[in-house]
Amino acid sequence: MTHVLVINGPNLNLLGEREPGQYGQRSLQSIEQDLADLAEACGLTLNSLQSNSEGELVDAVQQAGRDGVDYIILNPAAYTHSSIALRDALLAVKIPFIEVHLSAVSAREPFRQVTYFADIAEGVISGFRGEGYLLALQAIINRLEP
Numbered sequence: 103m104t105h106v107l108v109i110n111g112p113n114l115n116l117l118g119e120r121e122p123g124q125y126g127q128r129s130l131q132s133i134e135q136d137l138a139d140l141a142e143a144c145g146l147t148l149n150s151l152q153s154n155s156e157g158e159l160v161d162a163v164q165q166a167g168r169d170g171v172d173y174i175i176l177n178p179a180a181y182t183h184s185s186i187a188l189r190d191a192l193l194a195v196k197i198p199f200i201e202v203h204l205s206a207v208s209a210r211e212p213f214r215q216v217t218y219f220a221d222i223a224e225g226v227i228s229g230f231r232g233e234g235y236l237l238a239l240q241a242i243i244n245r246l247e248p
């Protein structure tokens with residue numbers, strides 16, 4: 103069974119209250135519930151985690167390698183623009199991943215236009231608020247063997 107892990111970085115636990123003009127009105131819990139529903143309907147195993155700590159995110163990626171996770175959906179949040187450690191973890195485990203951003207990072211401040219992940223991701227989905235995670239999961243489903 104295909105196993106998908108959804109990883110969210112710092113401050114994404116505040117979705118719904120945090121800058122709704124940028125990140126939308128939906129809570130992370132509600133987005134994760136939609137992902138779980140779609141995964142279940144398509145026969146996938148899906149787990150989600152969020153952490154504000156770079157080390158915990160690195161540990162989660164390493165654990166995903168040991169657990170045989172097939173795909174990662176990753177919003178590194180602010181670590182998008184800084185974390186060589188998280189990038190190296192993804193390169194180490196070689197798990198294909200889709201980078202997701204709720205906001206349109208390429209249309210924001212110059213520092214947000216730099217991503218340490220886009221060149222090693224399967225693809226990047228940005229600017230669709232919470233729907234972006236579902237688009238990423240749908241892309242994974244579309245790539246599965248029939």
Ligand code: DQA
Nearest residue numbers: 177179180202203204205214
């Ligand atoms: C974000 C964009 C990042 O620049 C920011 O630091 C976040 C969220 C997004 O989903 O749009 O925390 O990754």
